[in-house]
Amino acid sequence: MTERKRRFTVESLFTDTRPQAAGVSDLPGSSLIALDRIDPDPDQPRRTFDPERLEELASSIRIEGILQPIVVRYAAEADRYIVVHGERRWRASQLAGLTEIPALVREVPADRRLIQQLMENIVRDDLNAVDRSLALRALKEQLGDPPWEAVAEAVGIKRSRLFQLLSTGKLPEPIQEDIRSGRVSEKQSRALQNLDPLFQLALRDAIIATPLSAERAASIARELRSTPVPEDESAAQALIQALLQDDSPIESEQDRQPEVPARELLALLTQVAHGDRNAAAVLADGLSSRPLPRFSASKLEKSLRVQAELLAALHSAPRKQRDHARPDLIALRNALDALLNTE
Numbered sequence: 001m002t003e004r005k006r007r008f009t010v011e012s013l014f015t016d017t018r019p020q021a022a023g024v025s026d027l028p029g030s031s032l033i034a035l036d037r038i039d040p041d042p043d044q045p046r047r048t049f050d051p052e053r054l055e056e057l058a059s060s061i062r063i064e065g066i067l068q069p070i071v072v073r074y075a076a077e078a079d080r081y082i083v084v085h086g087e088r089r090w091r092a093s094q095l096a097g098l099t100e101i102p103a104l105v106r107e108v109p110a111d112r113r114l115i116q117q118l119m120e121n122i123v124r125d126d127l128n129a130v131d132r133s134l135a136l137r138a139l140k141e142q143l144g145d146p147p148w149e150a151v152a153e154a155v156g157i158k159r160s161r162l163f164q165l166l167s168t169g170k171l172p173e174p175i176q177e178d179i180r181s182g183r184v185s186e187k188q189s190r191a192l193q194n195l196d197p198l199f200q201l202a203l204r205d206a207i208i209a210t211p212l213s214a215e216r217a218a219s220i221a222r223e224l225r226s227t228p229v230p231e232d233e234s235a236a237q238a239l240i241q242a243l244l245q246d247d248s249p250i251e252s253e254q255d256r257q258p259e260v261p262a263r264e265l266l267a268l269l270t271q272v273a274h275g276d277r278n279a280a281a282v283l284a285d286g287l288s289s290r291p292l293p294r295f296s297a298s299k300l301e302k303s304l305r306v307q308a309e310l311l312a313a314l315h316s317a318p319r320k321q322r323d324h325a326r327p328d329l330i331a332l333r334n335a336l337d338a339l340l341n342t343e
Contacts, residue, residue: 030069032100038072038081038090043113043138047131048180049091057088058095066093069102073113084108115139115154129186130176133169136162167193175204183208191217196229202236206244220244227302228309242302266331273338 070086083090084106093101140151152162168179168189175192178184188207191214192200203224207217220243230236271279314325 033103057092061096072103129168132165187214191221198236199224263331266335270335270338
């Protein structure tokens with residue numbers, strides 16, 4: 001019996017039969033493309049490229065080369081390739097002196113381009129919150145202005161995280177530029193949200209100069225939200241400096257004990273200043289669960305400023321409001337007279 005000859009097809013001539021080729025298929029569209037034929041995407045979410053980090057990446061590329069191809073699309077009308085993913089690698093390759101770069105050529109529809117770029121960048125720490133915020137707003141418009149919940153779902157982030165990012169886009173432009181440059185972190189910037197613009201800029205200056213932690217900045221912001229806004233930025237800066245000099249811890253709502261009514265406390269203080277020992281015992285007993293804070297000149301200055309502004313407003317308030325405040329003001333006057341006359 002004659003042995004049947006094996007038949008070979010043209011395709012078999014190009015088949016890789018080596019053991020390492022098992023389970024492996026070629027990825028179409030991968031090419032080496034000249035760097036001068038590639039342009040950045042003008043709609044790319046990333047607007048800021050740190051020169052130092054680009055140079056670090058360029059140094060790595062000089063040693064190891066490009067470890068991961070970038071992704072580009074072909075724009076036939078301009079006969080150019082446009083970066084979809086990997087603009088940092090493209091820029092660093094230019095710094096490294098390369099003339100070409102490995103790239104995957106893909107046709108990405110316009111309505112998916114920004115979504116893909118955001119999905120790649122939204123979780124990356126080196127894409128700042130301001131650029132993410134701008135890109136999310138552009139995406140919402142591109143998708144036909146759907147609810148924000150739909151935008152969050154499209155890029156795969158939580159709704160709460162989306163609104164955190166969007167809030168940075170509402171900050172004044174100088175503060176947004178600080179976030180882009182890294183002088184203010186996203187966490188620090190959250191303390192600036194919903195503050196009066198004067199307080200925003202003054203607290204920003206303190207964050208950069210001190211520098212303040214995000215937690216400390218947030219605690220100062222809480223106090224500022226309940227403080228009358230001064231007339232100019234220098235007064236706002238002075239107020240924040242006074243808060244910074246006050247080292248007393250800020251109590252949480254859970255830690256706060258029931259307070260002695262102000263009028264009662266002032267009346268007891270007046271009697272104590274006049275030498276009434278019984279009043280001193282009552283005062284000490286009433287404050288046993290809430291010890292008096294350490295005296296702070298800066299805190300007194302802040303409190304007096306607030307009181308002065310309230311009294312200025314009271315002067316032109318309706319008579320009913322002035323009559324309601326009268327007993328408290330009398331108690332305050334008596335306490336101050338007693339304290340000032342004590343030798």
